[in-house]
Amino acid sequence: MTLAFLLDFLRELAANNHKSWMDANRAEYHRARAVFRELVEGVLQGVQDFEPEMRSLTANDTMYRINKNDRFQQSDEPYKRHMGAGMTRGGRHAPWAGYFLAIEPGDSWIGVGKWHPESAGLARIRQEIHYNSEVFHQMRQDADLLRHFPAGLEGERLQRPPKGYDKNDPDLEWLKLKDFTVFKSFSDADVLHPDFVKIVVADLRAGQPLVQFLNQALAEE
Template sequence: MIDPALLEFLKELAQNNNKPWFEERKAYFKKLDSEYKDFTNSVMIELNHNDVIEKAKNYRIYRDIRFSKDKTPFKAHRSVNWLRAGADRRGSYYMRIKPNENVIGIGFFAPEKEDLLRVRKELELDAQDLRDILSDSQFKSCWGDLKGEQLKTAPRNFDKNHPDIDLIRFKAFYFMRSFTDKEVTSPDFISKVIESFKIGRPFLDYMTDVLTTDLNGESLL
């Protein structure tokens, strides 16, 4: 479980985001964070019953402030990416624990330039498979609509009047699902996370198929 004390600590950190306050409570934070990482590891174990996960990448609580106008030293949240293993499994699963802003996510949050072009070319050729996934009732009920930054117009060398330009304009392809603090700290939260990720798996598999083949459907692996 996610300990309610972790959310309470993060609330207090948001109000006292400075090194002296944090250092006085560092030992307590490490205890809470160890329990939190146990949870992320448990999710990884469960995910491996349905997928192949390389690792759980837990992000540091310390902010890199070297090039930021915001000089607060800490992130008032905890976040993790579960990375799929191998070249034949693209995309990742994500979770952020932040009081009143808890989310899980799936997809491609910052695709490489070459990958983005490959996806756009696929959608230009035929977007029906993706539209079928997006319109599936169980998928849509769980994950809602596709998210990600979009261009205001068509990408270079793409027809602005293409019937699937609404998808082609995306610069990232992901889904997010929100949870209340009460849901996050409930005993069944882990099962909700795993079930959501299972429902989202067809999207990851579709994108993997696109990114590991050429436009003729020939494997690039």
């Protein structure tokens, strides 16, 4: 696996982010994507060892397009500066919590959880936190989770209490969350380390209780 080639390609893309350059370098793009696919295959195999419900997934089921095509992209550049994958039950666009990987020179990262759940799912997660706060706090304060993701649970928050919750609720700051995620960043040297896949899989495994908590909430009607 030539991850150095992938990083080099993404650096060049960041410096030449327009269609004419991509058209002229299409062969290099496909080679870089093949390298990323191999990386995802290794990580996905590790995730499938502790997430049996994902064993039917292939790397192609998890990999995002490099074209910018959603409302969250603020730049007018046509291509993302990273390659990413979302390992969730049902594939990258499924509504479940899961495991995420992005490779970008100087800004690679992994994430676990659920980012921007739709409104019904968000309401179910808040309800689960409210009804099972002891389980929630044990999960988010778990020593193994915090060893791998020292910043802990984080995400965008509402300014005011969500509808239906009291401003004096002891869990208000957690109920205000709009995202339920943990993240870890990696340097380019980390990405090029021969044990990078093993390190990533170990990190993601530590986040499994968060995924289980969120998916239990999302599955409830």
